[in-house]
Amino acid sequence: MALKFYNSLTKKKEIFTPLHESRVNMYVCGPTVYDHPxxxxxxxxxxxxxxxxxxxxxxxxxxYVQNITDVGHLTDNADTGEDKIVKRAQRECVEPAELVxxxxxxxxxxxxxxxxxxxxxxxxxxxxxxxxxxLVEKLIEKGFAYVSKGSVYFDVQKFKEYGKLSGRKQEELxxxxxxxxxxEKRYPSDxxxxxxxxxxxxxxxxxxxxxxxxxxxxxxxxxxxxxLGQTLDIHGGGLENVFPHHECEIAQSEAANExxxxxxxxxxxxxxxxxxxxxxxxxNFITLKDAFKKYHPLTIRFFILTTHxxxxxxxxxxxxxxxxxxxxxxxxxxxxxxxxxxxxKDGSTPPNIYEKLAQYRKVFLEAMDxxxxxxxxxxxxxDLSKEVNTLLSSDQEISRKCLEDIDAxxxxxxxxxxxxxxxxxxxxxxxxxxxxxxxxxxLIDTRNELRKAKQWQLSDFIRNKLLTIGITLDDRxxxxxxxxxx
RNA sequence: GGCGGCAUCGCCAAGUGGACUAAGGCCACGGUUUGCAAAACCGUUAUCCUGGGUUCGAAUCCCAGUGCCGCCUCCA
Numbered sequence: 001m002a003l004k005f006y007n008s009l010t011k012k013k014e015i016f017t018p019l020h021e022s023r024v025n026m027y028v029c030g031p032t033v034y035d036h037p038x039x040x041x042x043x044x045x046x047x048x049x050x051x052x053x054x055x056x057x058x059x060x061x062x063x064y065v066q067n068i069t070d071v072g073h074l075t076d077n078a079d080t081g082e083d084k085i086v087k088r089a090q091r092e093c094v095e096p097a098e099l100v101x102x103x104x105x106x107x108x109x110x111x112x113x114x115x116x117x118x119x120x121x122x123x124x125x126x127x128x129x130x131x132x133x134x135l136v137e138k139l140i141e142k143g144f145a146y147v148s149k150g151s152v153y154f155d156v157q158k159f160k161e162y163g164k165l166s167g168r169k170q171e172e173l174x175x176x177x178x179x180x181x182x183x184e185k186r187y188p189s190d191x192x193x194x195x196x197x198x199x200x201x202x203x204x205x206x207x208x209x210x211x212x213x214x215x216x217x218x219x220x221x222x223x224x225x226x227x228l229g230q231t232l233d234i235h236g237g238g239l240e241n242v243f244p245h246h247e248c249e250i251a252q253s254e255a256a257n258e259x260x261x262x263x264x265x266x267x268x269x270x271x272x273x274x275x276x277x278x279x280x281x282x283x284n285f286i287t288l289k290d291a292f293k294k295y296h297p298l299t300i301r302f303f304i305l306t307t308h309x310x311x312x313x314x315x316x317x318x319x320x321x322x323x324x325x326x327x328x329x330x331x332x333x334x335x336x337x338x339x340x341x342x343x344x345k346d347g348s349t350p351p352n353i354y355e356k357l358a359q360y361r362k363v364f365l366e367a368m369d370x371x372x373x374x375x376x377x378x379x380x381x382x383d384l385s386k387e388v389n390t391l392l393s394s395d396q397e398i399s400r401k402c403l404e405d406i407d408a409x410x411x412x413x414x415x416x417x418x419x420x421x422x423x424x425x426x427x428x429x430x431x432x433x434x435x436x437x438x439x440x441x442x443l444i445d446t447r448n449e450l451r452k453a454k455q456w457q458l459s460d461f462i463r464n465k466l467l468t469i470g471i472t473l474d475d476r477x478x479x480x481x482x483x484x485x486x
Numbered sequence: 487g488g489c490g491g492c493a494u495c496g497c498c499a500a501g502u503g504g505a506c507u508a509a510g511g512c513c514a515c516g517g518u519u520u521g522c523a524a525a526a527c528c529g530u531u532a533u534c535c536u537g538g539g540u541u542c543g544a545a546u547c548c549c550a551g552u553g554c555c556g557c558c559u560c561c562a
Contacts, residue, residue, distance in 0.1 A: 031561095037562090047562095084560070166557080166558085239491090240556075241561080244558085268562075272555080278561095279560085306500095308499085312555075312556080316498090319498055321512080322512035325512060336525085375511095376510080378500095380510085383509085389526050390527065459522095474524050475525095
């Protein structure tokens with residue numbers, strides 16, 4: 001068994017071997033923090049989170065870097081237009097620095113809710129201006145960049161391999177370029193490394209070329225180099241960034257270092273909403289904060305992971321409702337198993353159970369090894385749950401040790417790797433302590449007395465009345481439980 | 487116009503040459519269980535967009551067609 005990734009650079013699935021044994025240096029393009037995160041961010045960062053988790057499960061020491069872009073992206077294209085952060089800050093009547101702070105916090109809040117493990121380093125573009133300037137200087141020195149009217153451009157003609165990631169040819173780029181030809185550039189596809197700030201531009205820094213701000217591809221090259229070295233094991237990002245962003249990163253980094261920039265390029269596919277592309281500029285994006293009002297964050301995480309990361313994901317209420325029921329089923333099994341654990345004693349172990357558990361683990365890991373097939377891995381979790389449910393409802397004795405081992409398997413596969421099974425579920429203790437909990441206890445006790453007396457009409461009356469106010473009762477062999485319907 | 491991707495049961499979605507008479511979830515139906523339910527379990531439901539081709543063998547490879555989508559302008 002060996003972990004394989006689909007490498008966008010070679011367009012093939014390749015066995016993963018890191019540059020340095022047992023260590024993985026990974027960089028993922030982070031968000032531009034000028035608005036609340038949306039479900040597209042969720043897909044991207046949940047996907048990469050699972051990759052990090054799986055690499056760690058495989059005992060790699062991973063350093064996961066994900067930038068926070070707090071400057072530089074312009075509204076129109078790479079070289080003209082307004083700075084989006086500045087524009088938004090003006091609209092909200094706050095300082096750009098304030099705006100960036102608000103949305104950075106919002107971003108982490110939502111990623112935490114989705115159960116993404118935080119990156120080891122979340123470097124900000126504005127905190128790395130000197131590194132970026134240094135990189136530009138190096139590129140000028142080496143003859144890959146030129147200064148033009150206070151701005152600096154990368155000379156694409158000098159970098160022969162430009163286009164190797166996106167499969168674009170230079171002539172085509174020049175010929176078919178939709179962008180207006182910028183007279184400051186030597187060639188249409190040259191891209192800005194540093195832009196001169198116009199007098200009214202707020203976000204500006206001193207540089208050898210006058211006051212200005214960094215080009216939008218530069219930060220990723222400069223920061224990944226600083227924290228991860230000149231050759232990264234993995235660079236991830238959204239498919240839409242293959243060109244021009246990642247192509248330009250390669251050009252900058254490889255021109256400067258004369259070393260391969262990235263060994264494995266991993267790109268995740270996009271989110272659509274009811275079959276339509278979702279984009280910031282289209283204004284049809286669903287923020288996570290809105291989505292969380294209707295669905296539990298773990299439902300959204302689960303939903304994302306039922307589709308492969310390289311496939312597009314269509315966000316619809318029907319699909320989310322189905323996912324909601326699916327994850328509930330999984331959780332129910334784990335809950336019952338853990339309840340059983342409370343009163344389990346030492347005893348005998350069901351026959352062959354350990355062979356079966358080992359088999360489930362094996363199939364799960366095989367799915368993950370195949371380019372992170374989370375859909376296949378989740379299917380294994382459902383198969384396992386069927387097995388466990390059957391076991392729990394049988395008359396077989398199940399030792400405490402055995403239940404603990406089953407729980408450990410769930411925690412590793414569903415918890416540590418996929419992040420969809422919590423260590424502990426929201427305890428009912430809390431609600432049982434409050435008035436509702438006490439009242440429910442009285443009602444259930446009363447109803448069970450009625451049931452003992454075979455007063456079915458009255459006991460059904462109670463259950464039906466509760467249902468109309470959104471509470472369901474389950475009469476299980478070991479007692480009656482209740483829960484609120486979402 | 488250039489580049490790339492996708493099309494699998496009612497819906498979602500794995501599988502990319504032979505254990506596929508195709509995983510798993512949702513929905514539906516039948517059964518077991520239950521006082522009745524719920525939960526759980528068992529069972530039922532596809533030959534893989536169309537047409538050619540390669541092969542002993544194709545959902546999986548090739549060609550053509552149809553449809554959908556993405557990138558080429560910021561976006562995860």
